[in-house]
Amino acid sequence: MRAPGLGRAAAAVLAAxxxxxxxxxxxxxxxxxxxxxxxxxxxxxxxxxxxxxxxxLLAFAGGARVGRSWARSGGVVFQILAVVLALAALTLQPIPWAFVAGVGLPGILGFVLLIASARREGEQPRSE
Structure with missing residues (x-):
């Protein structure tokens, strides 16, 4: 089974x-x-x-691409770590804005896509 478009987008962020x-x-x-x-x-x-x-991250990307929940869970953990790392970098002087944006923005995007993908897949009826 292939993941919906949100899952493929989340997989692309994880792979990148x-x-x-x-x-x-x-x-x-x-x-x-x-x-x-x-x-x-x-x-x-x-x-x-x-x-x-x-x-x-590459394994989570492959799993998210085919709609595996373990991949989304692992991906969410990595995205939270990325956002926390970016927020921690805001305490440095001078603030490394390129690092904050380069780590934090993909982390937020990946998190949103993974959660949205899980919600969308949870709404679909399961076929067994």
Whole structure:
């Protein structure tokens, strides 16, 4: 079963976020190779955790695309974390507006789309 248009839009946001995280992981790997890391174990751990987050987002995107509730649930958690991270960045001086917008706006959009998709799917009669 394919998800409705809202589910596909939510999946697109999740996939875009996952791909961006993969790019950040690749940038960190390049920095590691250039010797920019102050602590090698910390840098490797950060790269691994970033890659795990990216793979999770891509898995949630695939699940949301076919209407799986576990994917929407995981996606909602990631979107809440993104919004919280963006709000926390507002406490920094000077405020990194590009980061706040780049993380917060997709987080809000993804959250709204995932919730709307779940509501829309919940309204449809189930076929068993």
């Amino acid at each position: 976020e996952g791909l961006v995280l993969l790019v950040f992981a690749a940038i960190e790997v390049a920095g590691l190779g250039a010797g920019d890391a102050a602590s090698m174990p910390t840098a490797v751990a950060l790269i691994v955790l970033t890659a795990i987050g990216a793979v999770a």
